[in-house]
Amino acid sequence: MQVEEKLALLNYKTDPAYAHITIDESICETCPDHFCTFGCPAKCYTIIDGRINFKYEDCVECGTCVIACAHGSVKWTNPKGGQGIKYKFG
């Protein structure tokens, strides 16, 4: 099963007005490892045309990326009240 199919099973209450994780693209441009793409279990970080493409909408709020990025690009906050991932089983 592809990770995309697994992520499609999940419920989110997406906050269109607030990205709870932001990245500093100028840092990502010079990043030698792009370890975020390997660490993130929700495939929020992908490389498109040699550049990091980040989407917070699929984030499951695990916190891996803020550790994975050793270059200080990732700023992690909690989504605003009640928004974000909604697990049914946990």
Added chain:
Amino acid sequence: MSGGMSDFDVIVVGAGPAGSSAAIKLASSGSNVLLVERADPPGSKAVSGGILWGKELEKVVPDWEKVTPLERFIEYKSTAFLTEESKVSVDFRTKKFEKSKTGYSVLRAKLDQFLAQKAKAAGATLVTGITVDSLSMKDGIVNGVVQDGETVTANTVILAEGTNPRVAIEAGLRKPLSDLDSAIGIKEVVKLSENTINERFNLKGNAGYAGEFVLGFLEGGVRAGGFMYTNKDSLSVGVVISLPHLRENGKTYAYDIMEKFMQHPYVSPLVEGGQVQEYSAHLVSEGGVNSMPDLYGDGYMIAGDSAGFTFSNGMVIQGMNYAIASGVLAAETAIEAIKKKEFTRGALSSYQSKLERSQVLMDLRKFRGIDRLVWSRLVHETAPEMLENILFGIFYEDGSPKKHLANTILQGISGSNMKKSELIMETYRMLRRM
């Protein structure tokens, strides 16, 4: 600083096992407590490694075994090494666990909601779907929480935010997380009928299975453990991946490790035909006392995963029991502080001494540094293959004259990827730690 002027006696941030246990204890003693949870409902952002060990819940819910949403009691425990083609496992199952229950599989969406409602029933003010942005401080003393620019005050704040404690980190009460104190946990809940589960795992009634695995088939120095637990009518199957090793490898995707585990020849038949109901991920606290923050200070205490209270020796993974225990001790400390009307660092210091006398810090101190052994080369790269070779040598019959058992074992050892002297030293170190 004295009580009376604050909105609440205590604010608890996070309605997981630690926070809700603290809130139940506090509210039951008549304290005015606010329990704030960013998920709505509670538990809808939680992921458990699966097993609630021990009887800690008894301290806050006396008839817990009857009323708590538990899945199955653990009767069958297994620890296994997986290589690409083999599985070497130690299975332990006993009817004794039927009378003396050691643990239950749980699903956190149900468990956390139940505990939060218990806190509410006990008299706590429960607010859900509210994200605490930061702590309110006055003269260096924590005196409340801030949400959307609004401050709610309390004499004491108990931080029980889980493994990624943003509020504590932002306030500088915890160092930012690092490779060494966190691992990546990924889990799938796979739906199977109760009967199918009972047949596949040879279980009866409400008895359950809990298996831990060393994923010795991973390549390129990647190290991960696996787990599989039976719920009533689903399996919780997951992996815990070491961040430093994944980083060093630099070309393996965490989510692919999860899928590889699911497809292992001795895992896939157990999940076959099951429908994946949920995919989830969560950090797992790893560092133990080595990365433990100050557990208390002026006006605050830290409990549960936020304090790094998890334990794993490769055979069991525990955390929820320590979360409940530490939540209860934080509540007891707060109750004493309320009586004395003193909430300074000194007044809250008995939280630490209570923890030191409890299983929580006794376990974590005794097994300090065990995470390094759990993630060692011996466990992940040497032992799985070596055990496979030895057992293959013992059981493979090709008609040639038999060797002595000792020779087969010695051959397995000298054929391993670790020098014999190193192997002996590593094994000795491991056993001593355990």
